[in-house]
Amino acid sequence: MIEYVNQLGGGAPRIGALPQGSAVSLWALDTTLDVVGGHRVAEALSLLDAAERDQAGRRRQQADRHRYLASHVGLRVLLGGYLGLAPERVSLVREVCPCCGGPHGRPAVAGGAIHFSLSHSGDLAYFAFSRVPLGVDVEAIPSPEAVRDVLHTLHPDETAELKALPESGRPLALSRIWCRKEAYLKATGTGLALGLVDPYVGSAPAPAAVAGWTLTDLPAPRGYAAALAVQAGPTA
Numbered sequence: 001m002i003e004y005v006n007q008l009g010g011g012a013p014r015i016g017a018l019p020q021g022s023a024v025s026l027w028a029l030d031t032t033l034d035v036v037g038g039h040r041v042a043e044a045l046s047l048l049d050a051a052e053r054d055q056a057g058r059r060r061q062q063a064d065r066h067r068y069l070a071s072h073v074g075l076r077v078l079l080g081g082y083l084g085l086a087p088e089r090v091s092l093v094r095e096v097c098p099c100c101g102g103p104h105g106r107p108a109v110a111g112g113a114i115h116f117s118l119s120h121s122g123d124l125a126y127f128a129f130s131r132v133p134l135g136v137d138v139e140a141i142p143s144p145e146a147v148r149d150v151l152h153t154l155h156p157d158e159t160a161e162l163k164a165l166p167e168s169g170r171p172l173a174l175s176r177i178w179c180r181k182e183a184y185l186k187a188t189g190t191g192l193a194l195g196l197v198d199p200y201v202g203s204a205p206a207p208a209a210v211a212g213w214t215l216t217d218l219p220a221p222r223g224y225a226a227a228l229a230v231q232a233g234p235t236a
Contacts, residue, residue: 010035015081027127029074031067037077044069047088071125099193106189135187137179138226147174155200173203175225180207183229
């Protein structure tokens with residue numbers, strides 16, 4: 001269990017060296033902040049690339065647009081700190097999709113010097129950085145209605161586990177499943193293209209084993225759940 005997540009605030013963060021091996025550096029951010037890592041969110045567009053500016057422009061609600069900008073300023077500040085670059089000089093690309101071969105796979109840094117993952121939900125963003133592929137996911141605990149909507153889209157054993165619980169206990173159990181599964185799917189680059197059935201990750205307090213990967217539940221504020229998936233062993 002990882003017990004500590006660094007907090008990224010308004011001031012410039014103190015960023016050490018990227019951990020060795022498959023160790024992970026984790027950060028969290030309150031995306032309602034007006035200043036992130038020493039940069040004003042309202043003036044953030046100059047730090048972002050064309051794809052990020054386009055995505056920001058698609059957020060019609062001001063609050064959603066602010067959250068997106070804050071999280072991407074945070075991402076660039078942290079990546080820049082690990083790479084020794086100004087935030088605006090970090091070059092982001094997309095890897096090849098493992099499902100179709102198209103150019104819309106995992107977000108990556110050009111050159112692959114560092115692997116990262118970003119997730120945001122509500123007013124919270126999580127960032128993870130490592131020398132190996134990884135994925136992080138944070139989610140607000142769903143409503144009972146949301147549980148019913150996705151109950152039968154999961155692995156059959158996960159569906160059975162949720163059905164065996166009283167209805168009041170299902171949202172937390174589903175949040176464990178969802179975060180673990182989403183972290184893994186982000187790490188592999190497949191996303192939701194192949195659905196939510198595989199892999200089986202379980203709803204118990206400890207994640208089920210997934211071959212080739214290490215899944216870990218992360219500390220999260222009240223009302224949220226979070227999980228991390230990290231590639232196990234040496235990379236190719």
